[in-house]
Amino acid sequence: MTETAPIAELMARDPLKLSDTDLDTIIADLRASRARFVLSDDKKIGTPAARKSKAQNDREARSKIIDSAEFGDLFKDL
């Protein structure tokens, strides 16, 4: 869902497909990271989130299918 999409996913999305809400989510996240930087002086706080590789995304997608499948679905073709 758009409002819960991780920032890295939003940043990696075609900007023409980003809604104003998506942009506000990115901006709010960056504002929050700056506020934490000012308070803590943690010099790693604004480090952009690592992006997942295509292989990792594919693995997770396959894993989700298996997690959500019913027991009967897994064996229905046998």
Place this chain on the structure above:
Amino acid sequence: MVSLLSFDKTGLQFAWDSTSLSSFVTCPRKYYYSMLQGWTSEQRSVHLIFGGHYASALEHYHKHIAAGVSHNDALRLVVREALENTWDRDNDVPQDWLHSSKTRDTLIRSIVWYLEHFKDDPMKTVILSDGRAAVEYSFSLDLSEDYTYCGHIDRLVTYGDADDIYVQDQKTTGSQITPRFFEGYSPDYQMTGYTWAGQAIFNMPVKGVVIDAAYIAVGFTAFGRQAIGRSEKQLEEFRTEALHYIGVAKKCHEEQYYPMNRTACGNYGGCEFRRVCSAVPGIRSNLLQGSFKKRDRWDPLARR
């Protein structure tokens, strides 16, 4: 062949900006290779790409604000624009500039953090007598009857207790912002040229340039600001000196001989053409063709 706006039919440059002037003064041979022939060792510097997007976003933000757009809406507009301008449409992925700290993500972070850092900024955009905001102004002015000086002013601002008028310029750096960082801009063609042009274009007593510097690190962006003044005498000296060096460039053009400045080869970690100039003259052309690429030639009068 593409015709360039800043050169006459014989190839003599008549419109100069700080980039071409600095290049020629640093080393006529470097100017010849990079500005006149268009040789470069890399496609385009990540620092120029990043700095261009960053300055453009902040310039457009101030233009929106001057037009009455709210802070949040203006911020959203420039973030969207920056994201779109840094999207690789051919491959449908974010642009990758192959740099550890100057990336698309840190660009967006730096834009948002800058506008948070200076949210209640006392520095205001100058509104011209015709009601327009003095933002995003490309200029070309007569240095003399034969030569033009041109460039692009991001924004004219009021700054300090006396509300003096300055040109504002954005700089990004990969190093900490120290007093030494700002000292690097005096004496300097770009900042002096901005002040000289600002006075001439806007007919206002422009005092100098306010530099907003952004230190771009992997995990954070830090900011610094300093006003750099220029006196009337310094501005006149700038004009005289610019014309002097342009006269030298004309002589080089007439003789088709651009000498090396051998004292500048080690500047800023070493000139990219050092290996070429170190080789015997007969093989330099082959070295250039083997190790460098041709890019579009620098053309100061071409609109940004």
